[in-house]
Amino acid sequence: MKSILIVNQSSGYLMVDIANAFVNSGKYDRIVLMVGNPETLRGLDKNVCVEKICKYNRKSLRRRFFSWVYGTIQVLFRVLFKYRSYELFLVSNPPTISFITLFCKNLYSTLIYDVYPDGIVSGGFVTRKNLLFRIWAKVTKKFYQNAQYIYTITEGMADRISQYCDRERIEIIPVWYSADLNPIDKVKNTFILEHGLQDKFIIMYSGNIGKGHNVKLLVSIAERMKEDDDVRFVIIGDGWEKKMIQDSVIGKSLKNVLLLPFQPFDKLAYSLSAADIAYISVEGRASTVCVPSKTFNFIKLSKPLLCVAETNSELAKLIQTYKNGRVFDPSDLDGIISFIKNLKDSVELREQYKVNVSVAKNVFSPNNAYQFIKR
The missing domain is CATH 3.40.50.2000 (Glycogen Phosphorylase B;)
Incomplete structure (x- = not known):
């Protein structure tokens, strides 16, 4: 042994x-x-x-x-x-x-x-x-x-x-999702109740708020959609750009943006399950080599992905393969907003993305961990 x-x-x-x-x-x-x-x-x-x-x-x-x-x-x-x-x-x-x-x-x-x-x-x-x-x-x-x-x-x-x-x-x-992460029904979701998000369509970013994650773009989108009272942008995390994001939200009086620190592990399933759309962004050279691990947890929870990345990125390849979201250039604010509105207004479209995500779940399974064991 x-x-x-x-x-x-x-x-x-x-x-x-x-x-x-x-x-x-x-x-x-x-x-x-x-x-x-x-x-x-x-x-x-x-x-x-x-x-x-x-x-x-x-x-x-x-x-x-x-x-x-x-x-x-x-x-x-x-x-x-x-x-x-x-x-x-x-x-x-x-x-x-x-x-x-x-x-x-x-x-x-x-x-x-x-x-x-x-x-x-x-x-x-x-x-x-x-x-x-x-x-x-x-x-x-x-x-x-x-x-x-x-x-x-x-x-x-x-x-x-x-x-x-x-x-x-x-x-x-391939990286995989957490086996312990299970979806929480919105009606029973204490995170939604705690933060007054009932009957809101939620676009969520959850993770490190650094210079490579382009969270500031999400703030720009929120500013363009501030008249849509039934839409909320929830940004969870900490990092180098957190202060800048806070200042921008306050300076623009964006009441449709909720900023929160990293959530305790026992609340993670509740916070991530609250999302209707998961925002994922990778900038620069990193986009051609990695997919943020948060992506796979959102896949486990059957969330459509709003991705901002280069067309040759690993994130774009994932979306092209499984059709579980859309990839946008950061300059395409109109396209991003249209995507959000279409998903908000169409139950059929949301259900189609759930079907597409179910295929990806099999590929990014925790069973991948056993591939590290050699005979």
């Missing part, structure tokens, strides 16, 4: 499902999950041992980078002195986790959600000529070269990774 250490600085239901899959496989006698936020690990099998490292800090670039480096150092010392004989399953959070394999000899596999050091270039923090980038890129090539298995979540992400290793070595396993 073998032992395995799973490392992901910022974990949620995806890591819970993966850890539980390792338990259920019967191939490992000891499974350790090392995370920065153990309070999010609901539903984790009792046979998984949880060990804490520093939490991923998103408050500023400096704090973010410090949390990456400090978390990586914590993992390295524990692997060297406590988990030397363990297999490693390393998730790309912290992104600097690749550096630990310079110092330890454990067998390891990796799951890549974000490609680094490319991320610090696309974010405008350094150029490819920068010494930090060149050193990090060299370490990354060696990291992929020595990995047993390399996993990622989309074709676009695999293409991006292929600059560092052979494309044939990369296995794509």
Whole structure:
């Protein structure tokens, strides 16, 4: 029997499902999950041992980078002195986790959600000529070269990774929805009652409010639709642009916008179920490699998706495949508003989207977690 250490600085239901899959496989006698936020690990099998490292800090670039480096150092010392004989399953959070394999000899596999050091270039923090980038890129090539298995979540992400290793070595396993998330009927939904949203048609954004999520566009749409009293825009989350969004809503006197912080896990099914349309946006280069995980939870709840992304994005490919929403250019405010109004006014259209979503549910099932288990 073998032992395995799973490392992901910022974990949620995806890591819970993966850890539980390792338990259920019967191939490992000891499974350790090392995370920065153990309070999010609901539903984790009792046979998984949880060990804490520093939490991923998103408050500023400096704090973010410090949390990456400090978390990586914590993992390295524990692997060297406590988990030397363990297999490693390393998730790309912290992104600097690749550096630990310079110092330890454990067998390891990796799951890549974000490609680094490319991320610090696309974010405008350094150029490819920068010494930090060149050193990090060299370490990354060696990291992929020595990995047993390399996993990622989309074709676009695999293409991006292929600059560092052979494309044939990369296995794509789609992200999935939370099995614990079940739809709540609107009539019984306490979130709707608490916030006075009865008889309102709700367009919802729920997630990080950062510069790549284009939440400000949703505010612009709300401004154009402020005379539609039966429509509400609900924005849930926190992040770098939250203050700017708040100031914009107040400055424009938008009474049709409700701003809320992240909801507790036990209220998540209620808040997400309140949506009639889910707003998903991915900007820039990230759009060609990733689909926000919130997308799959809205799929589980049979919500049509209002997506703002490039036509060649992974999000657009998903919509084109399953016909479970529409994708718009951010400049097409008229098209977005027409989409919202058509869905609000047509029960038949809403029902058709529900039928389309049901197909996608089978593809993005929690059973995908078992694809990480090798014979």
